[in-house]
Amino acid sequence: MPFIHVYHPKSQWEEKELQKVSEEIHKSLITHFNIPAEDYFQLFSPYALGQFYYHSNYLLEHEAKRTARMILVSITCAPGRTAKQKTSLYQAIADAFNEHLNIPIENIFIILNETHRENWSFGQGKAQMISIKEEKEK
Numbered sequence: 001m002p003f004i005h006v007y008h009p010k011s012q013w014e015e016k017e018l019q020k021v022s023e024e025i026h027k028s029l030i031t032h033f034n035i036p037a038e039d040y041f042q043l044f045s046p047y048a049l050g051q052f053y054y055h056s057n058y059l060l061e062h063e064a065k066r067t068a069r070m071i072l073v074s075i076t077c078a079p080g081r082t083a084k085q086k087t088s089l090y091q092a093i094a095d096a097f098n099e100h101l102n103i104p105i106e107n108i109f110i111i112l113n114e115t116h117r118e119n120w121s122f123g124q125g126k127a128q129m130i131s132i133k134e135e136k137e138k
Contacts, residue, residue: 001120001129002029002077003041010046012069017101018044024096025073032089033081054109064106071097072109078129079114086112 004025008018022042029035049068056065073093081089090110097103117129 001039001117001122002033002035002075004029004043005074005076006042006044007047007052007072007074008044009052009069009071010048013101020100021071021097024100025093028089028092028096029075032085032092033077057106060106064104066106067104069103070107070109071103072111074111074113076113076115078117078120 004022006018006021006025008021013021022044025042026037026040029039030037052070052072054066054070057063060066075089089112093110094105094108097108098105118127120127120129122128
């Protein structure tokens with residue numbers, strides 16, 4: 001049930017590249033968070049250069065530097081994943097972006113926000129995730 005929000009520089013990527021970003025995030029979530037393939041909700045928001053402020057090398061190793069191709073992936077999901085699952089997800093996304101899109105790993109910023117299942121509605125005014133959790137507990 002992750003909801004993905006990707007912030008990216010407006011003029012830096014073509015639509016086919018953004019589609020690849022979407023696919024790689026989703027594949028990583030399936031592999032590392034064990035989500036169903038149809039659990040696919042992503043929103044892409046371009047930002048103009050000069051609207052994202054950040055330190056060029058905060059917490060980076062080996063004098064690496066971020067560039068203007070900075071991308072932010074915000075993942076909102078229910079709690080329950082281990083630290084190992086989270087770190088392996090971060091690495092998988094960074095590696096995939098670097099390999100398939102030539103995005104330097106220094107430019108890939110990922111934030112994971114956990115929110116309880118009762119805080120989700122997938123439409124129809126229902127809290128579907130509460131029902132799913134209750135069914136699994138039976």
